[in-house]
Amino acid sequence: MAAVSSQPIDGNAPLSFMRLLTLLPWMVVAALPLALPGYEPLATQVFVMILFALSLDLLVGYAGIVTLGHAGLFGVGGYTAGILSVHGVTDPIFTAVCAMLLAAITGLTFGVAMLRTKGLTLLMLTMASAFLLYEIANKATSVTGGEDGLQGVSFTPLLGLFAFDFRGKTAFFYSLTALFLTFIFVRALIKSPFGWSLRGIRENDTRMVAIGCPIMRRRLIVYVISSALAGLAGALQTQSTQFVALYSLSFELSGNILIMLILGGSGRLYGSFVGVPVFMFAQDQLAKQDPANWFLGQGLILIAMVMLAPGGILGVAQRIIGAVKVRGRA
Amino acid sequence: MILYLISVGLSVTMGLMGFVNLAHGVFAMLGGYVTVTLMNRFGVPFLVAVVTGCFLVAAIGFVLERMLYRHLYGRSELDQVLFSFGLILVSVAIVRIVWGPLAQPIRLPEYLKGQVEIFAVTMPAYRLALVGFGTAVIAGLWLIFDRTLFGARIRAAVDNRAMAQSIGINTNRLFAAAFGLGTGLAALGGGLGADILAIAPAYPLQYIVYFLIVVAVGGLGSIKGPFIAALAIGLSDTACRYFLPEVGSIFIFAFVFFVLIWRPNGIVERH
Numbered sequence: 273m274a275a276v277s278s279q280p281i282d283g284n285a286p287l288s289f290m291r292l293l294t295l296l297p298w299m300v301v302a303a304l305p306l307a308l309p310g311y312e313p314l315a316t317q318v319f320v321m322i323l324f325a326l327s328l329d330l331l332v333g334y335a336g337i338v339t340l341g342h343a344g345l346f347g348v349g350g351y352t353a354g355i356l357s358v359h360g361v362t363d364p365i366f367t368a369v370c371a372m373l374l375a376a377i378t379g380l381t382f383g384v385a386m387l388r389t390k391g392l393t394l395l396m397l398t399m400a401s402a403f404l405l406y407e408i409a410n411k412a413t414s415v416t417g418g419e420d421g422l423q424g425v426s427f428t429p430l431l432g433l434f435a436f437d438f439r440g441k442t443a444f445f446y447s448l449t450a451l452f453l454t455f456i457f458v459r460a461l462i463k464s465p466f467g468w469s470l471r472g473i474r475e476n477d478t479r480m481v482a483i484g485c486p487i488m489r490r491r492l493i494v495y496v497i498s499s500a501l502a503g504l505a506g507a508l509q510t511q512s513t514q515f516v517a518l519y520s521l522s523f524e525l526s527g528n529i530l531i532m533l534i535l536g537g538s539g540r541l542y543g544s545f546v547g548v549p550v551f552m553f554a555q556d557q558l559a560k561q562d563p564a565n566w567f568l569g570q571g572l573i574l575i576a577m578v579m580l581a582p583g584g585i586l587g588v589a590q591r592i593i594g595a596v597k598v599r600g601r602a
Numbered sequence: 603m604i605l606y607l608i609s610v611g612l613s614v615t616m617g618l619m620g621f622v623n624l625a626h627g628v629f630a631m632l633g634g635y636v637t638v639t640l641m642n643r644f645g646v647p648f649l650v651a652v653v654t655g656c657f658l659v660a661a662i663g664f665v666l667e668r669m670l671y672r673h674l675y676g677r678s679e680l681d682q683v684l685f686s687f688g689l690i691l692v693s694v695a696i697v698r699i700v701w702g703p704l705a706q707p708i709r710l711p712e713y714l715k716g717q718v719e720i721f722a723v724t725m726p727a728y729r730l731a732l733v734g735f736g737t738a739v740i741a742g743l744w745l746i747f748d749r750t751l752f753g754a755r756i757r758a759a760v761d762n763r764a765m766a767q768s769i770g771i772n773t774n775r776l777f778a779a780a781f782g783l784g785t786g787l788a789a790l791g792g793g794l795g796a797d798i799l800a801i802a803p804a805y806p807l808q809y810i811v812y813f814l815i816v817v818a819v820g821g822l823g824s825i826k827g828p829f830i831a832a833l834a835i836g837l838s839d840t841a842c843r844y845f846l847p848e849v850g851s852i853f854i855f856a857f858v859f860f861v862l863i864w865r866p867n868g869i870v871e872r873h
Contacts, residue, residue: 574688
């Protein structure tokens with residue numbers, strides 16, 4: 273697509289205008305603290321989850337790898353950042369990079385073994401891998417704090433300039449920046465030949481082998497990339513809340529993030545940006561009265577979506593727009 | 603053994619019908635709730651309550667299959683996963699609203715409470731009864747699938763649905779019946795095992811991993827496989843807790859991981 277091609281020689285106006293237009297929502301969001309002061313911590317949570325969902329989208333939406341254990345990698349990132357900080361390594365960016373590296377290594381280790389399988393076996397393996405990590409963190413209380421979570425996490429100011437303040441402004445801009453960079457990266461990735469080959473593997477892996485695509489290697493690469501991004505999201509979570517708990521490795525989180533992504537629409541790049549806020553808002557509203565309400569609502573939405581609206585919110589929107597266009601032409 | 607009873611039902615629905623059904627624990631939980639409610643509120647004897655629960659839940663499973671599940675047979679795994687996950691959440695919510703968030707206590711009948719001495723080894727009667735029951739179920743299932751027309755039809759429909767249909771087998775009804783059977787087995791396990799796996803709203807979420815592990819390790823669609831797997835996992839888990847308590851369930855998940863890498867289709871492969 274135009275957006276990732278090299279600079280147009282004639283510098284035509286519509287293109288750069290379009291480019292500005294894609295930046296507009298980001299600027300609006302960045303201005304949010306002015307309009308709604310006090311919501312920074314919540315917004316930060318949303319950004320982190322979008323980033324996490326985006327990493328999952330690479331697997332589920334583009335490569336067709338369904339995983340029920342993505343929280344495992346999120347947690348590895350989160351705990352890496354947390355444990356480093358407790359032991360005196362407190363630079364936020366450095367710890368985030370370490371978290372990404374460790375998550376990538378974890379993803380590589382599991383991926384080498386897991387990605388040879390398909391279907392239910394793969395599903396079970398992803399689940400087992402996350403449970404394995406969860407149990408390790410649960411038992412290694414001296415390092416991770418076990419069920420109580422990791423206490424005493426703190427980070428030095430970002431770039432040595434911006435301290436993580438009580439109101440969460442630094443965390444807000446920090447995570448927004450990380451999300452923006454990730455978005456640019458993921459967009460470039462899926463528009464690259466590599467990204468298209470992933471979609472090819474998703475649609476028909478036998479044929480991709482036949483035309484000479486090393487599918488195992490491609491799947492492994494995307495798994496490692498996705499792991500690193502999940503690790504980054506985990507690290508951001510730790511840094512913005514100054515706390516890590518077992519929830520960040522749990523099956524519940526793996527399930528929730530998958531639901532958020534599907535709700536928005538997977539394989540659409542913007543799905544996470546729609547699904548995560550809708551999910552978190554609904555959770556906030558429904559769970560206020562009774563957690564049972566939230567489960568009920570969530571379950572019904574899921575069932576309805578699978579039955580009636582595959583493609584999530586964005587999929588439905590696309591179909592409505594499509595129908596309107598057809599009618600307009602007639 | 604409980605694990606086996608519940609899981610073999612899952613092996614039937616998931617393996618034979620090729621449907622990724624995460625919601626299997628839901629039916630086990632419902633079986634447990636029906637049993638407990640019948641016993642505590644209406645004073646129905648334990649075994650009668652369990653059997654009633656089994657049939658009631660099988661009927662629910664049958665209806666759900668007709669209404670919802672059958673639309674999803676041809677869909678992707680992701681859709682099936684999401685759908686059954688949704689079903690879990692709905693059931694958790696409903697159970698919470700009806701029975702409240704606390705675990706339901708079960709009062710075992712006197713004859714299951716005592717100890718039984720066999721070959722100088724004392725065992726709780728309850729667990730012994732479970733083992734006996736499990737064995738009976740294995741034998742029954744094996745008879746059904748290997749020796750009856752119903753079993754032969756199911757196997758035929760699984761291997762080639764279009765062909766089975768064209769030679770006059772009503773595969774729709776067959777699948778609904780098989781699904782009912784699977785859910786009934788789950789309910790049986792849930793009811794019988796109510797004293798070991800506590801009946802609480804989080805039940806389907808809490809134990810689903812174990813059911814899935816047993817099925818995946820045992821091999822889909824087999825009756826023998828889940829038995830071996832449940833036995834192996836149960837034994838090694840207990841042994842591990844006894845000898846290396848600090849390792850806990852790490853061992854189980856590592857074990858499962860390696861078994862699945864080694865034998866991606868489970869210990870017992872279907873031919």
